[in-house]
Amino acid sequence: MVMQNYDYLDEVHICPHCKEEMSCCEAPQIHVGDGLGWGSDVLFICLNDACSLFLKGWENIDSKYGHHASYRYMELPRSKEGNVMMVGNKDAFKASVIDKEAIRRQNKRYHEEKEAIAALDTCVAEKNLTPVLTLLLDEAANREHRRRAMGYLLQLNDLSCIDPIRNHQFRDSSFEQETNLIVDQLLKNNFKKECPYCLELIKKQAKKCKHCQADL
Ligand SMILES: [Zn+2]
Numbered sequence: 408m409v410m411q412n413y414d415y416l417d418e419v420h421i422c423p424h425c426k427e428e429m430s431c432c433e434a435p436q437i438h439v440g441d442g443l444g445w446g447s448d449v450l451f452i453c454l455n456d457a458c459s460l461f462l463k464g465w466e467n468i469d470s471k472y473g474h475h476a477s478y479r480y481m482e483l484p485r486s487k488e489g490n491v492m493m494v495g496n497k498d499a500f501k502a503s504v505i506d507k508e509a510i511r512r513q514n515k516r517y518h519e520e521k522e523a524i525a526a527l528d529t530c531v532a533e534k535n536l537t538p539v540l541t542l543l544l545d546e547a548a549n550r551e552h553r554r555r556a557m558g559y560l561l562q563l564n565d566l567s568c569i570d571p572i573r574n575h576q577f578r579d580s581s582f583e584q585e586t587n588l589i590v591d592q593l594l595k596n597n598f599k600k601e602c603p604y605c606l607e608l609i610k611k612q613a614k615k616c617k618h619c620q621a622d623l
């Protein structure tokens with residue numbers, strides 16, 4: 408994955424014509440003017456159908472050029488310079504509005520993955536289970552890193568990994584099976600088992616669960 412600049416996620420652009428917040432849209436893959444495009448992956452466009460520029464545009468273009476079209480007000484990221492985009496209907500650009508929250512989430516996940524990978528080297532020395540679980544339970548993370556993280560579970564010998572692992576829905580059943588084998592080994596190493604009724608950890612030789620009182 409390529410590192411990208413997501414500064415535009417925090418930008419708020421207000422349309423000077425209607426005072427509404429403009430939408431952040433994917434820039435169309437077209438060449439304008441000298442063929443350089445907009446020089447940006449995203450554009451801020453006022454998609455308000457009640458915007459005065461958009462409403463007046465139909466008449467202006469019709470009387471000037473005889474076309475059925477109008478304008479949308481547009482600004483580039485990090486700029487307040489006004490531009491207009493010609494549109495043939497009111498739905499143009501609406502499908503290219505960017506889901507900023509989704510990009511924020513992806514970006515956050517990506518940075519957490521990077522941090523966790525860097526922290527794996529020292530996780531055993533520092534008895535730090537967090538990066539191991541972050542990677543192992545992140546279905547979008549790189550498989551090799553997840554597998555490497557899995558390999559530290561026994562060395563860390565931290566039983567608190569069991570709950571999050573049991574509660575996780577692994578998309579890949581081979582991953583789930585391997586992780587379950589490790590958890591079984593971890594329980595054995597610590598002379599523990601899971602109560603079949605309440606799933607709490609109890610002593611391997613217990614005849615009664617101390618959590619749910621069930622007879623075993
Ligand atoms: Zn507007």
Ligand SMILES: [Zn+2]
Pocket residue numbers: 602603604605606607616617618619620621
């Ligand atoms: Zn129990």
